Amino acid sequence: MRAPRAVADVRALPRTVFGHRALMWWGTMGFIVIEGTTLFICAMAYFYLRRNNFTTWPPEHIYRPALVIPTIQALLMLVSIIPMRWVDRHSSRMDIRGVRSGLLICSGLILIMCVLRIFEFQALKVRWDTSAYGSVAWAVVFTHTTLLVLEAAETLAITALMFSPTVEERDLSGVSDNALYWYFLTGVWIPLYIAVYLSPYFM
């Protein structure tokens, strides 16, 4: 092995960074790409079956989905971006108290979303084993629900961490990454909501 020759020293470099400078941000992006692709596939399957095998949609003897609760949910998801963005900004400012209060609000919101999701399944007005229509509508909503549940668990855990005595500066970078995932989760739901709940009315 050759003798080393120092050309730079990195002692002064920070340990807590945000955004694409952080490794965990990239990990979160990887997860977003994978899950986003999966949701895209479910939506593609939805339209493929509809176009190839059905003349009416929903098929005969099946009601169109109810709209009240799904629309409330969609709006709630959009609105929830605001407190999460607040948390995001305060985390990069290292303001742990702001982060704590913001995360409490977001934790409450996502729990409400989980409850509303139960009613959203009912709003589909079809069982998963009734026709390919039911199967593929449930596939879209169910896949998104697994992400919703995971994100709820993560948000609650991070909220708890923020209140724990062993919390550190670098954990705030994780709060910011969680916000990134939140934007994805809520944002990706909008086209899916339109596809599954609204499109049977106008397409």
Added chain:
Amino acid sequence: MTASGMLSLIQQSHSVLNPSSPQARLIDRLWDAMYLVSVIVFLLVVAALLWGTFRRRGPEAPETDPGRERSLTTAVSIATALTVLILFGFLIYDVAVGRQLTRGFGKEALQIRVIGHQWWWEVQYRDSIPKNWATTANEIHIPAGRPVALELLSNDVIHSFWPPTISQKRDLIPGKDNSLWLQADTPGVYRGQCAEYCGNQHAKMGFLVIADRPDSFASWLARQRDTALTPTTALTRRGQEVFLASTCVMCHAISGTPAGSRIGPDLTHLASRQTIAAGTLPNTRGNLAGWIVNPQSIKPGTRMPPNQLDPNDLQALLAYLESLK
């Protein structure tokens, strides 16, 4: 058909490179062109590789010689350009052949419906008059020199219809109607096998396409449209009784008798077929006996159960079945 007859049949008729139809010939010529080009390019590239590897060199370590890098760049660029040209040429030729193959359904095409089952082929000759429908199994007769339009459906899983000497293959997919047109140049017997994995006996789901002269075809079809010949001897009458009293009728139909189940192959003209068990065995008395008594030993997993019959009953049954021409 005898076993040696089957041997020569299969050896002659199973090959992509032995085309007996316009389609197969087009594809064979396409293969010839691609093969020739591939061999030439392969030899050139391997020669370049070996020459580059073994050529004589001076003793010094290689310097990056800009002149040599430039000439290598030129060589790689030329090779790439030739590659693109050759591939483009193939593409044009392919699309042209493809279009010729999908053209060609005329009104004069004979329409035949083939339905895939696990593990046999149901063949229906339909007609505007339902009385004139003919149903057989595993053997498709067509008039030589005339286009035939096959309508391909499946009763269960995906199968694929492939008689290589006269046609490329097409899948039989449940829920989808596929079609394939083919035409045999000359009278002959052309064998094929199912070409899409469909379960336990995929390996033994063969069929025959028999191209007849037009007059032979007409008389064959007329016979197939008839109901089964009534048994004339005591033995064959007894055979029909055995058939109607056994579990055979749960799956097999013989028109003109009460047996009408469509689960298994139609036996109305069984004796007119050259093979049994979907192209697996020549249609001889001995093979038929073995098949009836223990189909599982010939095609393990087949849907037909073993049938223990009294030996006299079996002989009568065989005589009856042999009379169903």
Added chain:
Amino acid sequence: MSAAAAPAPVPQPPPAFEDRERVRRELEQTWDQPPGLVPWLTSVDHKSIAKRYIVTAFVFFVLAGLEAATMRAQLARPENNVLGPDAYNQFFTMHGVTMMFLFAVPIMEAMGLYFVPLMIGARNVAFPRLNAYGYWVYLCGGIFLYLMFFLNTGPDVGWFGYVPLSGPEFSPGKRADVYAQAITFTEIAALVGSVELIVTIFKNRAPGMTLNRMPLFVWAMLVQAFMVLFAMPWVATATQFLAMDRLIATHFFNPAEGGDALLWQHLFWFFGHPEVYIIFVPALGFVSSIVATFTRRPVFGYPVMVLSMIATGFLGFGLWVHHMFTTGLPQLGQSFFTGASMMIAIPSGIQIFCWIATIWAGRPRFTVPFLFVLGFVVLFIIGGFTGVMIASVPFDQQVHDSYFIVAHFHYVLIGGAVFPLFGAFYYWFPKVTGRMLSERLGRWNFWLFFIGMNLTFFPMHQLGFEGMPRRVYTYLPETGWGDLNLLATLGAVTIATSMLLFVINVVKSLRPGLPAGDDPWGGETLEWATTSPPRHYNFEYPPVVESRSPMWESGPEMPVVTGLRTDVRDTLVTTLLDAEPDSKHRHPNPSIWPLLAAVATTVLFVTLIFTPWGAVIGTPLLLLTLLGWGWPRGREKWEQQLVESEA
């Protein structure tokens, strides 16, 4: 607080340089993985994990090879009775599933997981515990699949599992469910590996290693990782749809209720075609590494090589319908896929031309790795040409699902991927173990493999022309296929012998064989800058890179970066494009949680085979292990001070 944008320059060497022994001792202690079961189970060292992947994948390779040998024994004579149809159908399915999911993709990713951090001058992959989790999930999945196989519940629907055959009506029992969920395990592991590779390559490169200076092998792994990211979700979704059709009566693939049998094929092949390039692209990286080292010059045409690999990655996603040319899709659409399938030959061709140019301009050395590269070129061209042929719709409609196809893909997979892989084994074995493999045995290995491979698979082209379909457990004597099948079986025996020689070579060389030293071949890239085998921390100081060939062009001293701590597992994070030092990151210590999370994942997916309530049992369990994994622990006051002192 904002981060410093540039590192502070240092005018004279810091004191640590004068005491390299102390630095080494501290690093050893910090990064240590002592022998023993618990350190092995909790290891987060990328090399340790990659070695496990490679050994496990090789075991699966041998198992799949034995399955193939049994199939060849059955097919050697017509109407043979080595395997009945039910057993044969399980064997060919297991052969395909094992080779594609349990051997090929994992071993390629593992070679990346071992060598990419070394080649880019990093200490570990970006997420060490996730890496461990990926391996355990892979191992659990493989064990589960083979356990079911030995219990006669092995999948029997082919590795491609077409519906409706694999659906609830025509595959009763649990075999197809085992198929669907076993794939889930391997797909999770593959996705984990791909995220690791992408983030490590993007953010952990040595200072100075701009994208333009990255080794071609690293580019290959980057392209492959992106392909995995976008391809795996398709097979995951397809298999979950299938599992649901079977378990809870959904109708994704049931034509009677509006489902579609072709939907499965589209979903599967949208994954399945990129899958083969996922296997193939890393091999391109092996070849570039080997060609450069053994011609003693950098590979010709670096920018074009990089663009070719990227093009292959993109184009690979546009070909899938060529697996469906006989399903009756519209002809115009099919022609598009003919064009795309031919186009992808262009970047592969360009790479071959560039390698030949490199050999031409360099000074080749006939080591065993180089021999494997020569074999690769010959075999891959043959497979590539048959590939161009079957890109043609009419021609494919003749030979699809026949032994011609079997011949084609074995030429491109064995010739195009396994030959480079063996070359890579011979090339990097000294680095991983510190010992050289025997050249003599290696040459026997190569020639027997090359001859055996051609003996086995070349006759299959002819068998396809003679009408022999795939996936048949036997054939009639009258077909005349017996002689060529017998020849193919003899070839298979030859291949098996060559594999035996390889194993003997490895065992003898570990016993121990010739010591290798740091850089026995005079390699171009950074893995040769450290010891053989590398220490757990890889490099004492992160190296700095000033060219594409750091080992050949950096003079008598190795430029490095100082300032990382030696008492914690410190690593350097650099910027994406220009690899400038950007931040420091502390890697986790060994942990048992990845293994526990993998066990929870196994519980989840195995119970899902039997009941949908598996989700209710398995998910909370998994969430608990993830909580245990992620919850920070072991932080003490002095760590807080660590943070503060560097603020």
